[in-house]
Amino acid sequence: MADLILNRRRLIGLGAASASSLVLAGCDQFDFLGRRNDPVRDFLERANELTYAAQRALVGDQALAREYAESEIRQGQRPNGSTDPRGTNAEYLALEQGGFAGYKLRITGLVEQEREFTLAELRNMPARTQITRHDCVEGWSCIAKWTGTPLGAVLDQARLKPGARFLVYHCYDTMGGGLSKPEPYYESSDLIDAYHPQTILAYGLNGQALPVENGAPVRVRIERALGYKQAKYVHTIEVVDSFALFGSGKGGYWEDHGYDWYGGI
Amino acid sequence: MASISEGETTPAAGPATAKGPLIYRQSIFTRLTHWLWALALFFLLLSGLQIFNAHPALYIGQESGFSYDNAVLRMQAENAPDGPRGFTTILGQKFDTTGLFALSGGEARPSYRGFPAWATIPSFQDLATGRVVHFFFAWILVGALAIWAVASLANGHLWRDVILKPRDLRALPRDIVAHLRFRFTHGRSYSPLQKAAYFGVFFVLFPLIILTGLTMSPGMDAAWPWLLDLFGGRQTARTIHFIVMALLVLFFVVHIVMVVLAGPLNELRSMITGYYRAGPEAEREETTNG
Numbered sequence: 001m002a003d004l005i006l007n008r009r010r011l012i013g014l015g016a017a018s019a020s021s022l023v024l025a026g027c028d029q030f031d032f033l034g035r036r037n038d039p040v041r042d043f044l045e046r047a048n049e050l051t052y053a054a055q056r057a058l059v060g061d062q063a064l065a066r067e068y069a070e071s072e073i074r075q076g077q078r079p080n081g082s083t084d085p086r087g088t089n090a091e092y093l094a095l096e097q098g099g100f101a102g103y104k105l106r107i108t109g110l111v112e113q114e115r116e117f118t119l120a121e122l123r124n125m126p127a128r129t130q131i132t133r134h135d136c137v138e139g140w141s142c143i144a145k146w147t148g149t150p151l152g153a154v155l156d157q158a159r160l161k162p163g164a165r166f167l168v169y170h171c172y173d174t175m176g177g178g179l180s181k182p183e184p185y186y187e188s189s190d191l192i193d194a195y196h197p198q199t200i201l202a203y204g205l206n207g208q209a210l211p212v213e214n215g216a217p218v219r220v221r222i223e224r225a226l227g228y229k230q231a232k233y234v235h236t237i238e239v240v241d242s243f244a245l246f247g248s249g250k251g252g253y254w255e256d257h258g259y260d261w262y263g264g265i
Numbered sequence: 266m267a268s269i270s271e272g273e274t275t276p277a278a279g280p281a282t283a284k285g286p287l288i289y290r291q292s293i294f295t296r297l298t299h300w301l302w303a304l305a306l307f308f309l310l311l312s313g314l315q316i317f318n319a320h321p322a323l324y325i326g327q328e329s330g331f332s333y334d335n336a337v338l339r340m341q342a343e344n345a346p347d348g349p350r351g352f353t354t355i356l357g358q359k360f361d362t363t364g365l366f367a368l369s370g371g372e373a374r375p376s377y378r379g380f381p382a383w384a385t386i387p388s389f390q391d392l393a394t395g396r397v398v399h400f401f402f403a404w405i406l407v408g409a410l411a412i413w414a415v416a417s418l419a420n421g422h423l424w425r426d427v428i429l430k431p432r433d434l435r436a437l438p439r440d441i442v443a444h445l446r447f448r449f450t451h452g453r454s455y456s457p458l459q460k461a462a463y464f465g466v467f468f469v470l471f472p473l474i475i476l477t478g479l480t481m482s483p484g485m486d487a488a489w490p491w492l493l494d495l496f497g498g499r500q501t502a503r504t505i506h507f508i509v510m511a512l513l514v515l516f517f518v519v520h521i522v523m524v525v526l527a528g529p530l531n532e533l534r535s536m537i538t539g540y541y542r543a544g545p546e547a548e549r550e551e552t553t554n555g
Binding site: 028030031033034041044045047048050051055058059060063064065066068072074075076078133135136137138139140141142143223224225226254257258259260262264265 | 311396490
């Protein structure tokens with residue numbers, strides 16, 4: 001019995017010693033979690049699927065993001081990510097120099113009829129204006145007034161085919177560069193977010209035409225998601241049943257770099 | 266292990282020894298959830314500081330002021346005459362925190378980040394991984410809390426050891442004095458101050474840190490808009506989340522100090538096997554409590 005007690009004491013002592021060494025040795029021993037294909041990281045990432053499922057169950061499909069009063073707009077919308085594709089994309093530069101008169105938004109993929117909309121055509125459709133809070137994944141928030149065409153109305157004109165599950169938003173801007181190869185920015189969403197009443201193709205910001213630094217001529221607003229889901233400089237919306245074939249297959253530029261696809265938390 | 270421990274309880278039936286009886290104090294649910302939280306809070310803290318470092322400033326209100334100032338805390342490196350220094354500004358008071366906050370890593374490899382590398386997971390700047398780790402262990406924290414709440418309601422732990430009753434509140438001042446004089450009782454039941462500490466964690470800190478965490482989710486703000494009103498905006502919620510983190514770290518430090526002072530092996534045993542060597546006064550307590 002004495003042996004057993006000793007064993008148990010030794011066990012407890014060992015446990016305490018290993019726990020304290022874990023703390024004292026610092027945290028670079030968890031740096032392996034930063035490797036994008038690490039199996040432990042893959043396992044931890046599955047919590048994101050749980051979060052997505054839980055929020056889809058808990059958040060009504062039509063539940064609205066908070067809308068604010070005019071008086072709560074106290075500053076300009078803070079630009080972030082890429083803020084000027086003119087230097088890297090000649091086609092975009094030409095469109096911008098022409099006041100985006102030649103811009104066309106294309107709806108392609110699993111639709112009955114592929115469609116193109118000029119900026120003027122989008123502006124002539126019923127518009128929605130909303131004062132909402134932009135939440136960046138970094139942690140900051142910024143309130144601004146967005147005006148645009150509800151995405152659902154645009155999709156209805158193209159009529160989705162059965163089997164359509166996601167929208168992929170293709171953009172003019174690229175990310176990276178320098179040592180890494182520039183990658184085109186893209187994003188994706190499910191159809192619940194696409195048809196949400198506050199999801200708009202925004203062409204106006206705080207009562208003005210959307211500036212280049214904030215995504216001119218058209219950016220997506222998905223108000224119940226973080227900033228990186230609000231794709232800027234959108235030129236094509238592709239209706240798909242899977243986004244596995246785009247980029248690295250995770251559904252967006254930031255998703256391909258380790259961020260969660262849902263982006264609702 | 267259980268059978269050995271049960272064998273050891275026999276002295277309790279005999280005459281009181283100087284050591285006091287070995288009593289079954291912690292149920293399997295209390296022990297299991299305790300270690301789940303220890304694990305989860307360790308990873309939540311270090312991944313949380315990683316997330317904080319992506320924007321090392323805290324604000325009051327719905328949004329973050331860039332054209333105006335509503336920050337209550339900011340960590341920022343600046344160029345001073347003798348080279349870069351790290352500064353932390355709290356409520357307008359500026360402190361030089363070079364080496365710890367805003368600038369760390371030494372002169373050879375200066376690192377401009379809020380919290381230093383040893384305090385974050387991963388040690389390098391990696392918001393995406395910080396979020397993966399944080400949300401996984403947030404689910405562990407909440408899952409353990411659900412298991413603990415149901416079990417503790419059923420087995421009486423919640424009512425007996427955690428809920429503060431008028432009797433406990435009356436005895437609290439005397440117990441605080443006793444703790445300040447390092448006089449601890451080692452009975453079956455928790456002392457009033459002990460109860461108050463756990464009550465604070467379960468009924469104040471845990472609900473606050475979970476709800477302020479959810480307030481930062483734009484999805485949850487659509488589902489439960491009252492969250493934004495309850496905490497006075499998303500950025501205020503983020504600030505409260507940070508303050509509660511600091512309070513939980515304080516709780517952890519006091520918790521460890523108390524475990525060491527009260528007898529670390531005995532305390533650890535009770536949280537692993539469930540059995541606790543009570544003090545000689547426990548005999549009396551058990552009989553009077555019936």
